[in-house]
Amino acid sequence: MIGRWPLSWSLARRFRRKQERSGFLSFISASSTLGIALGSMVLIAGLSVMNGFETMLEQRFLSLVPQVEFTAVKGTLRDPEDVIRKSLAHPQVIAARPVIRTQAMVQQGTRFTGVQVEGIATDQQRAITDYMDDEVWSTLQQTPRGVVLGKQLAADLKLSKGDSVTLLVAEQGSFREPRRIRLELLGTFSFGGQVDHQYAYVNLDTARDLIGVASGVTSVELEVRDIFAAQQVANEVGHELNDYLYLDHWMRSQGHLYRDIQLVRLVMYLVLVLVLAVASFNIVSTLIMTVQEKQRHIGILRTMGLRQSAVLRIFIWQGLQNGLLGIIIGAIGGIGLSLALPDLMKFIEYLTGRTILASDVYFVSEIPVSLQWQDVVLVSLIAVVMSALATLYPAWYASRTQVIQAIQRS
Template structure:
């Protein structure tokens, strides 16, 4: 009964706050601050989730999650390495590759290029590369011909089109020539396909048939290394280390945390910093609730005194003002949640509309590993943010509610 009375009176006090315009303004400011903080925090967390998703599905779906490379010589018996890899729990697939560094000529100079020779049937076991190019481009890599698949950005930069010929300068593989004195040898390739991944990778990576790459480097049946894909990307370092230690040949061990780990660390750093900043924004808004309730206590001192003389307990008085503060917080959390969730679900479209409207580029493919603003809303994030903001607003009500319960009825009525 007392609880319902405190709730009823608190609701009436909350509705009657418009009688004091200044209190009403402070109350609106606190509600708006909480709503803004909740909405922005949900959007930021969704964007960070989106970047993590794109890092795992897009970038780590194309670059090796982990690989082993021969130290002094190519890996000749790569089939057994693949068998060893598949016997390790947690490794989903393994495939050979041949890698070489080259130069292609562009207007005004040369462009460094990492060229990877792959076997499409084997590559499907470890890579999502086929999803970012047409079927014709993918099938061209299975032919024993001088075909090359370039990134969309690089093709545009070089001013080339499908079917054009490009010269690739690679270090001469003749073993009779001293390593430091080997001249660059030119090889002609026909642009047989384009892949569109977005980001810097399009400018630095190209793909050719593995058998043709073996001819260029005189490898016969050997390969540069074997790349693996794992069920859980964070287990890649441990899995590739286990595979590498099982080999008789000396091999280099590498994984994505060495080559792309800085991207993940950057995402986590931004997530943490933004989380702290926006929590402080919500905290400041909750302090406005304290100001609102302190002024409301002063404004309603005589009403409180009358209620206490009629037998209302001090605990019930605390409940009245906690209800007022909780309603502010609930309204702010509700509005912020609705706005934040709506924006998070449509963030990529909103960013694209802004780019078209103002003719700007929010994320440049030359700088970032994606050229669009990704978003992935996790329900747990939204619930956590809303619950945290509501708890902070509820805690902010404790002091003014306690001060209201300490009012002396006689003094309050005497000063009326």
């Protein structure tokens, strides 16, 4: 004996096959399937791109930007070792590093260019070392008065390795002539974006000469396990410290980047869910016309003992067949488009001769993609739910068909 659900599925397939012979109904049905497929495909690919930018933000950009930072209100920290020790005692803190940050001007002839100078402890490995040659990093560790500039900044100033670089640093709260120090350019780093135009790295001793102090550091920066817990870590560690200092974290200084990504993700969800909703309306139209066309068949099936609930299931299954086909095509297409998107963008750049993501402006030079299977499942479930909701009214309308009136229809 055939079960209720298999019987409803078989009748739904038969109705759908006959529907495909009708040109107009077939066109509307194909439109709904294509709309769901396109909506699902674009939503999966879009979410993969947003995931890619978020991953690059977390793993690349935030590896260079201080995740948590404690900065002296004036001058240098009184006891940076105490700050480091108490910071490392927190379970979320991976590393704590002393830093000296200052603003300077690079003088090249009559030209002056602003630069952010960071004095770093060269006995500790840092993320910036991944973006410079090992020889440059080794030289910075060994050379007392050397500097490493961003690649684009060195190019703008027409400087090369071994050239002399003059830095001017103004003393805080003073109108006297700025402190002038001459350094040797040891090499360059290439991170991408504005960092390459604005940053310079020196060792801590050189940085102390720049700001005119004999010892100490201006800041201690922390690397944390969970970057989204940065604000909590800053507050918890800050309450344990005795120094009068500023508490800062990346969500305050760079959080707008993350919020922008989340905003674009939300807008993408809303727009493409509306696209899926419009495609689902075609399912409603198709089923309503199918119900009108199959009135006599429904009446005959009812006289043969088919219950109203079975009629309801028939048209739910018929509508879901359109939706499921579109979802399968959209999921496969979305996965393929996500994986092929970086190469596709390169091909478009080759054809147009234009760079979509310029490396001297953005910290990425190609579209980042991170395909996550939970996004594919989520998009598919949303499409299934919307397809199922679109079938409810036509299926209910079919189940309410009056048997005698339906049979009398010609």
